[in-house]
Amino acid sequence: MNAIVLLSGGLDSATALAMAAAEGRACHALSFDYGQRHAIELIAARRVAKALGAYSYRVVDLNLRGIGGSALTGNMPVPKGRTESEIAEGVPATYVPARNTLFLAYALALAEVTDTDEIVIGVNVLDSSGYPDCRPEFLAAMQKVAELGTAVGSLGRAPVIRAPLLSMTKAEIIRTGMALGVDYSLTHSCYDPAPSGAACRACDACLLRRRGFKAAGVPDPTWYI
Amino acid sequence: MNAIVLLSGGLDSATALAMAAAEGRACHALSFDYGQRHAIELIAARRVAKALGAYSYRVVDLNLRGIGGSALTGNMPVPKGRTESEIAEGVPATYVPARNTLFLAYALALAEVTDTDEIVIGVNVLDSSGYPDCRPEFLAAMQKVAELGTAVGSLGRAPVIRAPLLSMTKAEIIRTGMALGVDYSLTHSCYDPAPSGAACRACDACLLRRRGFKAAGVPDPTWYI
Numbered sequence: 001m002n003a004i005v006l007l008s009g010g011l012d013s014a015t016a017l018a019m020a021a022a023e024g025r026a027c028h029a030l031s032f033d034y035g036q037r038h039a040i041e042l043i044a045a046r047r048v049a050k051a052l053g054a055y056s057y058r059v060v061d062l063n064l065r066g067i068g069g070s071a072l073t074g075n076m077p078v079p080k081g082r083t084e085s086e087i088a089e090g091v092p093a094t095y096v097p098a099r100n101t102l103f104l105a106y107a108l109a110l111a112e113v114t115d116t117d118e119i120v121i122g123v124n125v126l127d128s129s130g131y132p133d134c135r136p137e138f139l140a141a142m143q144k145v146a147e148l149g150t151a152v153g154s155l156g157r158a159p160v161i162r163a164p165l166l167s168m169t170k171a172e173i174i175r176t177g178m179a180l181g182v183d184y185s186l187t188h189s190c191y192d193p194a195p196s197g198a199a200c201r202a203c204d205a206c207l208l209r210r211r212g213f214k215a216a217g218v219p220d221p222t223w224y225i
Numbered sequence: 226m227n228a229i230v231l232l233s234g235g236l237d238s239a240t241a242l243a244m245a246a247a248e249g250r251a252c253h254a255l256s257f258d259y260g261q262r263h264a265i266e267l268i269a270a271r272r273v274a275k276a277l278g279a280y281s282y283r284v285v286d287l288n289l290r291g292i293g294g295s296a297l298t299g300n301m302p303v304p305k306g307r308t309e310s311e312i313a314e315g316v317p318a319t320y321v322p323a324r325n326t327l328f329l330a331y332a333l334a335l336a337e338v339t340d341t342d343e344i345v346i347g348v349n350v351l352d353s354s355g356y357p358d359c360r361p362e363f364l365a366a367m368q369k370v371a372e373l374g375t376a377v378g379s380l381g382r383a384p385v386i387r388a389p390l391l392s393m394t395k396a397e398i399i400r401t402g403m404a405l406g407v408d409y410s411l412t413h414s415c416y417d418p419a420p421s422g423a424a425c426r427a428c429d430a431c432l433l434r435r436r437g438f439k440a441a442g443v444p445d446p447t448w449y450i
Contacts, residue, residue, distance in 0.1 A: 067331075112322040132373065145367060149367070
C-alpha cells in the first residue's frame with residue numbers, strides 16, 4: 001500500500017504523514033511552490049519528510065500569484081490577532097482560490113501514473129479556518145472526480161482520497177503526532193513569518209497552533225518573534 | 226455575462242469560443258503550456274483568440290512532463306493510423322493523466338477571483354478519443370467541486386462549467402463553427418506535427434479532424450504533410 005501525502009510543512013500535514021507511515025503506507029511527500037509568501041514552509045516540509053521517513057519528496061512549481069485573490073499570494077494583508085469566533089466565521093483572506101482542488105488534481109495525475117493507492121491530505125474542520133476546500137463534502141466531490149475523470153478510475157482503481165485528521169481537534173492532532181514521534185519543532189505554520197523564519201504569533205495559523213499546544217498540554221516548540 | 230474559455234488551439238475549443246462569443250459572453254481565453262509535444266497549438270490558440278475577438282488571452286505554465294504517463298508529454302509514441310473502432314475503444318496513449326481536472330481547477334481559481342460566470346470547455350463524447358475526462362459524469366463531478374470547494378460556491382455563486390459541444394458530432398461542430406465564421410485554417414489539431422507545423426495526417430486527432438470535414442462536406446483547410 002502506497003500513498004501520496006500532501007505536505008505543506010505545517011503541523012497538520014506532518015501529523016497526517018506520520019499517521020500514514022505508522023499504518024504501513026509507503027509515503028511519497030508532495031509539496032507545492034505556489035508563490036506563497038511563507039515559502040519558508042517548503043524548507044520545513046523537506047525536513048519533515050526526511051524525519052518521518054518519506055520514500056520520496058517532491059516540490060512542484062504551480063505559481064498562483066498570477067491569480068491572486070488571497071493574502072497568501074497577493075498584496076492583501078494577513079489578518080492578525082483575530083478572536084476564535086472571528087476565525088471560525090466566513091472565508092478568511094488567507095483562503096487561496098481552488099488551492100486544494102489544484103493540489104488534489106495534481107496528486108491525482110501523479111497517483112495515476114505511479115499506481116498509487118491513496119492520496120492523503122491533512123485538512124480538518126474543527127479548530128481550523130473556514131476554508132471551503134477543507135470540508136468533507138468537497139473531498140467527496142474530488143473523490144468522484146478521481147473515479148470519473150481518470151483512466152485508473154475507469155478501471156475501478158481510482159486512488160482513494162483520505163483525510164485522516166478531518167474531525168480531530170488541533171489538540172488531538174498534536175497528541176496523536178507526539179505519540180508517533182513527530183518533532184513539531186521541524187514544522188512551520190505561520191502565514192507571515194519574519195525574515196528570520198520566526199513565527200508572527202498573531203496570524204490565524206499561529207493562533208490555532210498556539211491554542212492547540214495549550215489545549216494538548218504540550219510545550220509549544222515554535223520559534224516565535 | 227462573462228466566460229473563461231479553455232482554448233487548446235484545436236478545432237473543438239475554437240468552435241466553443243465562437244459559440245460563447247455569439248451568445249454574447251465576454252470571453253477570456255485560457256491556454257496551458259503543459260509540456261505538450263505539440264506546443265505549436267499554443268500559437269494557433271493565440272491567433273484563434275484574436276480572430277474570434279476574445280477579451281483576453283492567457284497562457285499558463287503547468288508542466289506535466291514531470292508526471293509523464295502520456296504520449297503527449299512523455300516518450301511513448303503517438304498512435305498512428307488507427308481505425309474508427311480502435312479510436313473509440315479504451316483510453317488511448319494520448320490521454321494525459323488528470324489534464325482536464327487540472328485545467329478546470331485552474332480555471333476555477335481564476336473564475337473565482339475575477340467573478341466569472343462560466344467556464345467553457347470544448348470536450349465532446351461523439352467522434353472523439355475515449356478520454357475519461359471528457360465525459361458528462363466527470364463534468365458534473367467538477368461542477369460539484371466548483372460549488373463545494375470555493376468561496377464563491379459557498380455564497381451560491383459558483384461558476385457554471387459548460388460544455389456546449391458535448392453531444393455534437395465533429396461534422397456538426399464544424400458546420401456550427403463555419404456558420405459563426407470560424408477560420409479553421411487558424412486551428413491546429415495534430416498531436417505529432419512536423420517541425421514545419423504541418424499535421425501528420427495519421428494520429429487520432431488528424432483522423433477525427435479529416436473525417437469531420439469530410440462528413441460536414443466542407444473543404445479541409447489543414448496543412449498536412
